[in-house]
Amino acid sequence: MFQVLDENGEVVNKEYEPDLSDDNLKELMRRMVYTRVLDQRSIALNRQGRLGFYAPTAGQEASQLGSHYALEQEDFLLPAYRDVPQLIWHGLPLYQAFLFSRGHFHGNQFPEDVHGLSPQIIIGAQYTQTAGVALGLKKRGKKAVAVTYTGDGGTSQGDFYEGVNFAGAYNAPALFFVQNNQFAISVPVEKQTNAKTLAQKAVAAGVEGYQVDGMDVLAVYAVTKKARESAINGEGPALIETLTYRYGPHTMAGDDPTRYRTDDLDNEWEKRDPLIRFRKYLEAKNLWSEEDENKVIEEAKEEIKAAIKKADNHPKQKVTDLIDIMHEELPVNLQEQMEEYREKESK
Amino acid sequence: MAQKTMIQAITDAMQHELKNDDNVLVFGEDVGQNGGVFRATEGLQDEFGEERVFDTPLAESGIGGLALGLALQGFRPVPEIQFIGFIYEAMDALNGQIARMRYRSGDTKSAPITVRTPFGGGVHTPELHADSLEGMIAQQPGFRVVVPSTPYDAKGLLISSIRNNDPVFFMEHMKLYRSFRDEVPDEAYTVELDKADIKREGKDVTLIGYGAMVHTALKAADELEQENIDAEVIDLRTLSPIDTETIVESVKKTNRVVVIQEAQRQAGIAANVVSEIQERAILHLEAPIMRVTAPDTVYPFSQAEEVWLPNHKDVINKVNEVINF
Ligand SMILES: Cc1ncc(C[n+]2csc(CCOP(=O)(O)OP(=O)(O)O)c2C)c(N)n1
Numbered sequence: 001m002f003q004v005l006d007e008n009g010e011v012v013n014k015e016y017e018p019d020l021s022d023d024n025l026k027e028l029m030r031r032m033v034y035t036r037v038l039d040q041r042s043i044a045l046n047r048q049g050r051l052g053f054y055a056p057t058a059g060q061e062a063s064q065l066g067s068h069y070a071l072e073q074e075d076f077l078l079p080a081y082r083d084v085p086q087l088i089w090h091g092l093p094l095y096q097a098f099l100f101s102r103g104h105f106h107g108n109q110f111p112e113d114v115h116g117l118s119p120q121i122i123i124g125a126q127y128t129q130t131a132g133v134a135l136g137l138k139k140r141g142k143k144a145v146a147v148t149y150t151g152d153g154g155t156s157q158g159d160f161y162e163g164v165n166f167a168g169a170y171n172a173p174a175l176f177f178v179q180n181n182q183f184a185i186s187v188p189v190e191k192q193t194n195a196k197t198l199a200q201k202a203v204a205a206g207v208e209g210y211q212v213d214g215m216d217v218l219a220v221y222a223v224t225k226k227a228r229e230s231a232i233n234g235e236g237p238a239l240i241e242t243l244t245y246r247y248g249p250h251t252m253a254g255d256d257p258t259r260y261r262t263d264d265l266d267n268e269w270e271k272r273d274p275l276i277r278f279r280k281y282l283e284a285k286n287l288w289s290e291e292d293e294n295k296v297i298e299e300a301k302e303e304i305k306a307a308i309k310k311a312d313n314h315p316k317q318k319v320t321d322l323i324d325i326m327h328e329e330l331p332v333n334l335q336e337q338m339e340e341y342r343e344k345e346s347k
Numbered sequence: 348m349a350q351k352t353m354i355q356a357i358t359d360a361m362q363h364e365l366k367n368d369d370n371v372l373v374f375g376e377d378v379g380q381n382g383g384v385f386r387a388t389e390g391l392q393d394e395f396g397e398e399r400v401f402d403t404p405l406a407e408s409g410i411g412g413l414a415l416g417l418a419l420q421g422f423r424p425v426p427e428i429q430f431i432g433f434i435y436e437a438m439d440a441l442n443g444q445i446a447r448m449r450y451r452s453g454d455t456k457s458a459p460i461t462v463r464t465p466f467g468g469g470v471h472t473p474e475l476h477a478d479s480l481e482g483m484i485a486q487q488p489g490f491r492v493v494v495p496s497t498p499y500d501a502k503g504l505l506i507s508s509i510r511n512n513d514p515v516f517f518m519e520h521m522k523l524y525r526s527f528r529d530e531v532p533d534e535a536y537t538v539e540l541d542k543a544d545i546k547r548e549g550k551d552v553t554l555i556g557y558g559a560m561v562h563t564a565l566k567a568a569d570e571l572e573q574e575n576i577d578a579e580v581i582d583l584r585t586l587s588p589i590d591t592e593t594i595v596e597s598v599k600k601t602n603r604v605v606v607i608q609e610a611q612r613q614a615g616i617a618a619n620v621v622s623e624i625q626e627r628a629i630l631h632l633e634a635p636i637m638r639v640t641a642p643d644t645v646y647p648f649s650q651a652e653e654v655w656l657p658n659h660k661d662v663i664n665k666v667n668e669v670i671n672f
Contacts, residue, residue: 052471052473052648052649052650053472053473053648053649081473102649102650103471103473103474103647103648103649103650104649104650121432121473121474121475121476122432122433122435122436122475123405123433124406124436153404153405154405156404156405156406156409157405157406157408157436158406158408158409158436159436184376184405185376185377185381185384186377186379186380186381186402187376187377187379187402187404187405191402191404192404192405193404253472254384255384259380259381259382260380260381316650316651317647317650317651318651318654319642319644319647319651319654319655321651322642322644322645322647322651322655323642323643323644326643326644326645333612333613333643334642334643334644337612337642337643340642341642341654344654344661345654
């Protein structure tokens, strides 16, 4: 397992400590703190019935944001349902992320310079698509990568193998992340596969595989940066396993982690918290204080409040909207149904 | 006898069959310790052990293939597909392989598999969790498609399905899982497959539905009674094959039909019901057969569900159209 910082925020791998400016380091911390607040607020909003579908992210900040921070604006993101933070830092406005959660299609209408797709619900589908986007980027001669995420469970899907293998076969610039947060809903990774690591699944496809401490934001950043460079230099895709943990339930739709996880295990992983670790590292460099942290928390809360208000004020999605976006031109069946549902909606 | 929800009735059925036949195996994603995401398999692993009730890795195609392989070794697999939208991942295993096992072995081997999966909308699930994909499966010869609408039927139909020597696709409407209780006998009993059920007798119009739409039809029938229209409500229960005998008998009596499905208009079952009726009973019809369905869009995740899903008022409107034709 590749690591830069240990649990106390001490550098254990000096030569891999990334060359990031003080501002960059602070920005990384800011994003992690902000995302933790966003997660807490999203959970609360969900409980109040003000959000729809939501998959908690606390615990995975280093994995999600460390990897994303090594990317460029032109890179194409193919996230899974838990990877909303990467999309937000890629430029998806927060209120649209909330609309996505509520099942409103405006949440899927990305601004033009935000290259990516709405979070994938079907596990594995994003992996094969990533091979396609990566091959497309290569054919277009772009210096960009296609980046996707799945969980430990997702590595069991046929699509996972197909995606990695295709990208390898075409030498396409793809980065495949496996966020190994130890459980696929209730199934622990030991029951998911007999493989010792998930990174080793790269071997069969003949591509680079890395296993990284997913609670160590600098390690995830460093590995991603390196893999991205190799990929755009034509050296092929990479499969990156980040060892991490989700503190919350699988989603907010009734999952109860106490059915399959112990307090001991939770506590053990909470000790490795990416925020605590990185905070210690920054504090030792005199780059972070309680004041800085509180500022980010306040700012996050304000922005979330404004975004939810904006989402509330967005026109509600109607069935006639759905009919309208099924095709470029309305086929006859939908023309008829448009009339019918206009009437139904007017009542 | 006890009052049970549909989900409890389904657990009951699996428990009886696990007890009744050592060859019955229950597996799927999260069905073990977690008892399934809807708790349909709650307690079964504790009672029967990990050899009989187990979690699979996360791969529906794998689950389908595993079921077929186990069936070839004489087991009676009862795999769960966690939500209907994931069935696409398993389509080759299901329609391309399991449904063809008798053919591929010249009738020397069978695939006594009961694939259980929740489906249906109105419960605010994310994308691809609530679709009604029964039409797609029902188009595949070789599969039976079974959809209960009450806890009593759910238990009896599931036991019949597990005991059947051919593959059954058993679909459980999510909205019905916990919405009401029903008298469900404690012992094992069966409800015959391929038989529709008349859930309400009437003489003016026949409403044909399945799953949650049976309740929509019943609600419509109650309101129609106030308009002095006496509706008969038929619950198909098995969607492939369709029980045309029960339907034709009813049409002979009422001469008017409305078919109701939660699926999109172009998505299957209702169209087939209409065709069967017009081929078999056209001279008994006093009006065209009408359909109440969802529109031909993707299932709207969450926001527009309420308007998108057919409701009892839509049914009443259509009934008035056929009555006043
Ligand atoms: C094809 C498919 N099968 C099943 C599911 C249901 N499901 C959603 S998430 C999940 C577990 C995923 O676990 P993992 O890949 O480890 O990712 P995590 O949720 O832990 O981030 C399951 C079984 C799905 N969404 N898609």
